[in-house]
Amino acid sequence: MPEEQTKASNFSISELARMLEVSPSTIRFYEDKGLILPKRTAGNQRIYSSRDKARMKLILRGKRFGFSLTEIAEMIGMADSPMSEQAQIEKSLKYIAGKFSELSQRKKELVILEQDLQVIREKLQRRARELKAEQKKT
């Protein structure tokens, strides 16, 4: 009896691209950089699993926070790294710990950015009110 494959969902490169709103070449580019390794069909075309899709989402999310592809590669690469010896794992865990504190720093910065924007908004609203007042006089 051959193994039953639980293939919840597999996509072609253009399907995945459409779902993630990036171009197929961007996806291929990430593969060149070692960020994803999709399976291939008999005819050599790429097949993306939903696990691959999740990974792509992680990459894009990281990008939105200004992480470079290299940083992201380090971040996720370790998930399937050889993991043969403890030393490697310990190192990876330390790296992850570093990223966690970086992210909590980002949280604080997000709040500050919002406050900065708030200041700008208030300035604009004040000016808008002034203009309305002037207009009434005229």
Place this chain on the structure above:
Amino acid sequence: MPEEQTKASNFSISELARMLEVSPSTIRFYEDKGLILPKRTAGNQRIYSSRDKARMKLILRGKRFGFSLTEIAEMIGMADSPMSEQAQIEKSLKYIAGKFSELSQRKKELVILEQDLQVIREKLQRRARELKAEQKKT
């Protein structure tokens, strides 16, 4: 009686650069792009006020969140835009509102990124425990 200037703190370009941990040329580059407009000395050297410093910080913060310099320029540029007519102000306020919702989206994404990282961490920890167990048998 000449006006008393409350010049809390003024910096040269290299002082500011050191404080913000960027290079002087980065600061000059941002000026080329219209992101800051420092005063000049009689001899044409740039002087940065603490207001300029705050603006630089905003720029760098925006960058850390993956905003492009162009986006940041739009974001802060409006703070000192002509503001001559309401139309302009209304437009700016709408732009700001858009940025606010973008930032709240970022907050949610930050949480997801943390969760992704958490999953990777757990995988590593599990593997570390497995290795320790194996070692005991040997």
Place this chain on the structure above:
DNA sequence: AGTAAAGTTAAAGTTAACTTTAATTATCGC
């Protein structure tokens, strides 16, 4: 007044992250 350190500009160079092109191959619907 003389000199080292810092600043100025314009222009060329670099790097990361893509995009485009071109030539070839695979897959799908009929």
Place this chain on the structure above:
DNA sequence: GCGATAATTAAAGTTAACTTTAACTTTACT
């Protein structure tokens, strides 16, 4: 089986964000 549509690779091209260089001027210090 045929033609349109989608995929594949390698290589060249593009853009944003800097950095470096070169030639020159200011400023600070003795």
